Amino acid sequence: MSNVIDPNALAERVKAIPGGDMLMMCYSCGTCTSKCMIQTKLESSYNPRRLIREAVFNMDDDAFSDKTTWLCTACDLCYPACPQKIHISGVINAVKALAVESGKKTPYQVARVDESTCVACGLCEKICPYEAIILVEKRVPFRGTITVASVDAGKCMACGMCTAACRSTSIRLVDDYNDAEMIDTLWSWLGTERVSS
Amino acid sequence: MVDAARQPLIEVKTFTEVEKVEGYVGNFVVTLREKAKYVRADRCNGCGACTKACPVEIPNYFEMNLAPRKAAYIPMSQAVPLIYNIDMDACIHCYKCVEACGALEAIDFSMEDKLVEQEIGAIIVATGFGHFDPSPMTEYGFGRFPNVITAMEMERLNNSAGPTHGALIRPSDGKSPKHIAIINCVGSRDKRYNTSCSNFCCMYAIKNALLIKQMHPDTEISIYYIDIRTPSKGYEEFYDRARESGIRFIQGRPSEITEDPDTHQLFISSEDITLGKVIEREYDMVMLNQAAIPQPDQNHMSSVLNVAQSPGGWFMEYHPKLRPMDSPTDGIFFAGACQGPKDIPASVAQGSAAASRASRILHSDSWQIEPTVAVVWPDRCVSAKGQACGICARACPYGAIDYTKGLAAEVITAKCHGCGACVGECPHDSITQLHFTDAQVLAQIRTLLAVEPEKKILAFRCQWCSYGGADLAGTSHFEYSANERGLRVMCSARMDADLIYEAYRLGAGAILYSGCHPQDCHYITGQIAGAKRAARLEKMFERLQMSPGRFRIEWISAAEGDKYARVINEMQASLDAIPEDVLKAEIERLKPEMAKKLTKLGDIPGVAQALVQVDFIVDEMLGKAVPV
Numbered sequence: 001m002s003n004v005i006d007p008n009a010l011a012e013r014v015k016a017i018p019g020g021d022m023l024m025m026c027y028s029c030g031t032c033t034s035k036c037m038i039q040t041k042l043e044s045s046y047n048p049r050r051l052i053r054e055a056v057f058n059m060d061d062d063a064f065s066d067k068t069t070w071l072c073t074a075c076d077l078c079y080p081a082c083p084q085k086i087h088i089s090g091v092i093n094a095v096k097a098l099a100v101e102s103g104k105k106t107p108y109q110v111a112r113v114d115e116s117t118c119v120a121c122g123l124c125e126k127i128c129p130y131e132a133i134i135l136v137e138k139r140v141p142f143r144g145t146i147t148v149a150s151v152d153a154g155k156c157m158a159c160g161m162c163t164a165a166c167r168s169t170s171i172r173l174v175d176d177y178n179d180a181e182m183i184d185t186l187w188s189w190l191g192t193e194r195v196s197s
Numbered sequence: 198m199v200d201a202a203r204q205p206l207i208e209v210k211t212f213t214e215v216e217k218v219e220g221y222v223g224n225f226v227v228t229l230r231e232k233a234k235y236v237r238a239d240r241c242n243g244c245g246a247c248t249k250a251c252p253v254e255i256p257n258y259f260e261m262n263l264a265p266r267k268a269a270y271i272p273m274s275q276a277v278p279l280i281y282n283i284d285m286d287a288c289i290h291c292y293k294c295v296e297a298c299g300a301l302e303a304i305d306f307s308m309e310d311k312l313v314e315q316e317i318g319a320i321i322v323a324t325g326f327g328h329f330d331p332s333p334m335t336e337y338g339f340g341r342f343p344n345v346i347t348a349m350e351m352e353r354l355n356n357s358a359g360p361t362h363g364a365l366i367r368p369s370d371g372k373s374p375k376h377i378a379i380i381n382c383v384g385s386r387d388k389r390y391n392t393s394c395s396n397f398c399c400m401y402a403i404k405n406a407l408l409i410k411q412m413h414p415d416t417e418i419s420i421y422y423i424d425i426r427t428p429s430k431g432y433e434e435f436y437d438r439a440r441e442s443g444i445r446f447i448q449g450r451p452s453e454i455t456e457d458p459d460t461h462q463l464f465i466s467s468e469d470i471t472l473g474k475v476i477e478r479e480y481d482m483v484m485l486n487q488a489a490i491p492q493p494d495q496n497h498m499s500s501v502l503n504v505a506q507s508p509g510g511w512f513m514e515y516h517p518k519l520r521p522m523d524s525p526t527d528g529i530f531f532a533g534a535c536q537g538p539k540d541i542p543a544s545v546a547q548g549s550a551a552a553s554r555a556s557r558i559l560h561s562d563s564w565q566i567e568p569t570v571a572v573v574w575p576d577r578c579v580s581a582k583g584q585a586c587g588i589c590a591r592a593c594p595y596g597a598i599d600y601t602k603g604l605a606a607e608v609i610t611a612k613c614h615g616c617g618a619c620v621g622e623c624p625h626d627s628i629t630q631l632h633f634t635d636a637q638v639l640a641q642i643r644t645l646l647a648v649e650p651e652k653k654i655l656a657f658r659c660q661w662c663s664y665g666g667a668d669l670a671g672t673s674h675f676e677y678s679a680n681e682r683g684l685r686v687m688c689s690a691r692m693d694a695d696l697i698y699e700a701y702r703l704g705a706g707a708i709l710y711s712g713c714h715p716q717d718c719h720y721i722t723g724q725i726a727g728a729k730r731a732a733r734l735e736k737m738f739e740r741l742q743m744s745p746g747r748f749r750i751e752w753i754s755a756a757e758g759d760k761y762a763r764v765i766n767e768m769q770a771s772l773d774a775i776p777e778d779v780l781k782a783e784i785e786r787l788k789p790e791m792a793k794k795l796t797k798l799g800d801i802p803g804v805a806q807a808l809v810q811v812d813f814i815v816d817e818m819l820g821k822a823v824p825v
Contacts (some may be wrong), residue, residue: 027386029423029450030468040466047473081336081452083387191310 013098019090026052026078032078046071048078048088064099068092070106073157074130099129100154110156111171113149113162115140118134118170120147124162133171134155140147198277205813209277216312218320218502221611222528225317227374235283236269240303243271243279247304255287257360261350264360269304274358287438292558292747301421303450319528319555322512324498326534329384329391329488329697331427337383342820343369344463344482351405351484352650365409367482369461374481375415379406380451385488393509395489397540399426402486403439411443419445419478421467429542438809447476454483489722503720510539520549525595525721527564527611531555540552544551559606568616569632569687571598574802575605577627589619589628592690594721616720617691626695626801633686634694636807637721638800642700645682650704651777651784652771654681654768655691659727662713665755675762678769687725688712688720695798697734697748702791704784707747707768709767710734711761714752716733724752729779745773 001099005012014020032048033039041104046068063069072124074089082088111133120163132155141143149162149171163179172178202209210229215709217228236247247269257266259273268287271279283294283304290306293624298304331339331692342366357363368376379402385395400420406418410765420439425446427433440446466477471685491510492498499506504524507513512535523580525582532548533539539547558564573589580586583603590600598619606628608619617630629635659666664685670677686692687818689712700708710731718724731750736750751764772780799805 005373023242028470029382029421030448031450031452031469033452034449034466039475044474047468049470050473083382083389083450085388102745148655 010054010060010063010098011056014055014094016090017094017097020055020094022084022086023052023091023094024030024087026056028053029083031081031083035078037075038073039078040134043067044070046149048072048092051095052091057089060102062151064102064104070108071101072096084117096154097170105153106156109158109173110153111151111158112162112174113151114170114172115148117150117168119168120149121167122149123167124149124157124166124171126163127161128156129159129161130155130157133162137148148167150172157158169194178197198275202277203493211276212282215410215498215501215538217487221609222526224560225320227315227317227320229313229315229528231313232764233285233310234280235285235304235306235307235308236281237281237303237305238278240301241403242301242303243281243489244301244808245271245281246297246299247281247283247294250293252291253287253289253438255284260360261347261353261715262662263353266792280714293825296521298555299355305823307400314769319503319530319558321551321555322491322498322502322504322524322529323532323547324495324535325493326489326538328491328601328764329490331383331485331487333390333474334384335378336498337451337454337483338454339485342454342483343367344374344456344461344563346482346484348405348484348486354407355408358792363412365413372481372748375417375545376480377409377416377418378463378478378480379418379420380465380483381420381425381486382450382489383485384490386423386615388393391488391509392686393538396538397489398486400432400435400540402484402525403436405484406440406444407435408440410439410444416445417445419447419480420446421449421451421465421645423448423450429540433459448477489534489607491536495535502529503528505594507537508536510710519690522547523552525614527566528558542595561821564611566611566613567615569630570610570613571608571615571617571619571628573606573608573628573631573679575738578605579625579801581605584626588622588624592618592622592675592726594618594723598670612617614687614720616723617686618688618720618723618726621691621693622680629801632693633691635693635798636752636803637800638693638696639804640807640811641684641812642696643703644815645684646700646705647819651706651780652680652772653707653773654678654707654709654765656673656681656683656709656711656765657689657696658683658685658709659689659691659712659724660685660687661719662717662755663711663751664754666711666753666757666761667759669755670761671758673758675758677762677765680769680772681709681765683741688718689731690720690723692727694730694734695795698791698794699798701784702788704788706780707749707772709764710748710750710769713765714754717754728752744772744775744780762822 014023028049028155030049036046036048048068050079051063051066051068054066069092072092076089078088123133124189127134132152133149135147136150137145137147138147158173160173160177201207212232212234214230215227216230217476220227248267251269252266253268254265257264268284269281289574295304331337331347333765337345345781353359354361354365371663381402385393401408402420406420409416409418411815425436427436449467451465455464463483464477464764465480466475469476479560495510504515504526508665511529511638514521514536515525521653524531530551532551533544580602581604585602587600590727591599591608595614597609599607599609603641615630619628620630626635646656658667667683675738697708712727713724715724717742735748735750746768749768
């Protein structure tokens with residue numbers, strides 16, 4: 001009569017991470033999914049309930065490639081709605097941490113540091129709501145070994161707070177919402193062509 | 198109700214509250230507060246002239262406040278006895294009712310509450326359940342959106358005797374709704390409000406849906422659910438009928454209801470779990486199937502009756518499987534939802550069971566109890582010497598011990614169930630348990646540890662669970678170490694610390710402290726008392742640097758024979774792991790420590806003689822007897 005639980009199974013690893021411990025309590029009522037703003041306004045394949053299921057059934061690949069893993073902003077709208085009092089964003093974060101640990105990268109863009117101009121003032125580190133930015137010492141071409149900001153791709157949610165805070169425009173989102181594009185959008189809203197200075 | 202009121206041996210007392218319950222099985226004295234109705238029962242003929250004359254209108258509680266009632270009223274048209282009542286909180290003292298009553302002179306404004314004492318043989322509690330108010334769940338908008346109603350409101354709207362005479366209308370505009378949603382588990386299965394399942398709401402939702410469908414076949418009804426539970430006979434068939442009739446079942450708990458403020462149309466957003474997609478649908482009216490919760494005054498009743506409450510607040514039964522209609526106090530029984538949410542068939546079954554249990558008491562002159570009751574030695578009780586104590590009274594799960602400072606504690610034998618918690622807890626050894634006296638148990642320990650005690654595993658087992666577990670291990674032929682020596686007491690609460698110390702003083706190799714799982718304890722909270730004591734002992738032995746594995750606490754049910762065998766084998770292994778000389782040295786080192794705690798053991802009545810005798814017998818058996 002053996003009932004051995006494999007500690008390397010995904011569910012067990014998620015449970016071992018603080019925040020992921022309530023995983024098994026989910027009875028799949030779907031309240032979180034219909035409460036979620038990302039699901040209803042942005043990405044219809046986003047589904048926290050399904051992600052919890054995937055974690056419960058040790059479906060590593062499905063869980064790590066699920067959009068839910070990478071898109072949750074931990075706004076915690078679902079947390080007070082959950083009848084089982086599961087901290088859902090905690091579970092999602094635990095899955096994400098494990099995905100990053102296993103070498104998976106977010107399919108979405110993250111903030112990028114321009115190391116040639118970064119002065120390591122630390123403003124971005126302080127403002128980041130996801131604690132994704134740390135200051136590290138590293139070799140930078142033409143600048144020698146200096147301290148610069150570094151973005152943890154597993155944690156960055158591409159909110160752009162760092163870009164707004166940076167005084168030397170050394171950190172930004174690359175693909176969408178870069179400075180030039182946003183200024184163009186603003187001008188177009190104003191109904192005039194941008195006056196080039 | 199009418200039949201009950203007509204039966205000469207049944208006295209129906211309405212508008213009466215239980216103030217106090219004293220005494221014990223067969224001999225309860227109950228104080229009742231007969232509240233003033235301001236209408237004399239011997240004169241009122243139920244004509245209703247006072248109601249017609251009364252100018253005051255207040256919300257009618259029975260109609261879920263959907264209709265008004267007068268200050269002179271009967272709670273419902275089928276009320277038994279049919280005697281009117283004047284609500285003094287609402288009355289404006291215009292005395293129009295007195296005029297209307299006329300020559301009958303039934304209305305008497307000078308009436309007062311009466312306190313009546315009655316001798317009662319047995320009590321059946323059938324106080325029912327209360328309804329969860331969904332207004333704290335702001336996501337469903339109850340109270341904000343007029344067309345979101347509760348199940349009880351639906352019940353009145355749907356009733357031909359109700360405020361709308363059975364016409365199903367929506368509150369915002371009086372139109373008949375064509376799209377109705379029913380949301381299940383509102384406030385139940387929800388850790389924020391009530392953790393438990395309310396048992397009957399799934400069937401209740403289906404019943405309401407079918408009822409509406411029968412009367413208004415063009416209505417479209419959806420039931421939102423987490424799980425549909427149809428466990429009893431015929432229930433699944435009923436569920437099938439609902440599907441056949443076109444009622445839509447949506448698996449997924451709605452997260453939010455929103456309203457169009459102009460039309461008061463409602464929009465429910467939920468995930469359809471089977472599709473894995475979020476769906477939003479429009480409805481004319483939404484019924485919230487609210488949780489069944491204990492009555493608002495259940496705590497008060499629990500202290501009046503001196504019966505405990507289970508987690509969640511329901512009255513606690515003697516045993517969840519074997520005695521669900523009995524309270525832990527002999528002579529008090531439960532019927533229906535006061536003991537836990539249940540539907541009509543289950544309530545009727547429990548009510549009939551409770552009635553037959555109660556009649557057993559009424560038809561007998563004497564009452565048999567377990568012979569293992571507790572007895573106090575009044576000359577040893579420190580309370581009699583003026584010290585504040587009362588530990589035994591606090592330890593008793595049944596409230597069977599009367600403690601008054603200055604008097605020796607007294608056991609009300611009819612209430613005692615014989616767990617021995619008081620005996621285990623009494624620090625002055627002033628209380629004992631028949632058939633499990635200290636002398637008897639100590640004599641057993643001596644015998645079991647007479648030969649090579651350092652090799653023995655002494656297992657304290659409780660009568661109901663771990664003893665049963667050991668029994669099962671034997672009958673199932675699970676092999677376990679032959680060095681185990683079992684010892685039975687009624688409950689782990691009886692496993693007095695002195696008994697453990699004495700066993701170690703005699704040189705026991707290892708001791709198992711075992712009993713029921715906490716939820717299975719046959720003595721309400723006995724196991725909890727036992728577990729607390731065991732944890733205390735474990736800590737102390739750790740401080741005394743006892744080798745690990747020599748004292749073990751395990752909760753083993755009567756079905757866990759394999760666990761019992763495994764635990765004993767593990768204990769044997771950990772005992773084997775200690776080198777023999779180390780173990781012997783440790784036992785010798787701890788002997789004086791244990792003896793220090795046992796200096797008063799010999800003073801306990803009967804102990805000294807019992808030990809002399811048992812030593813004599815054991816010596817004789819071992820061939821070491823010295824002729825006296």
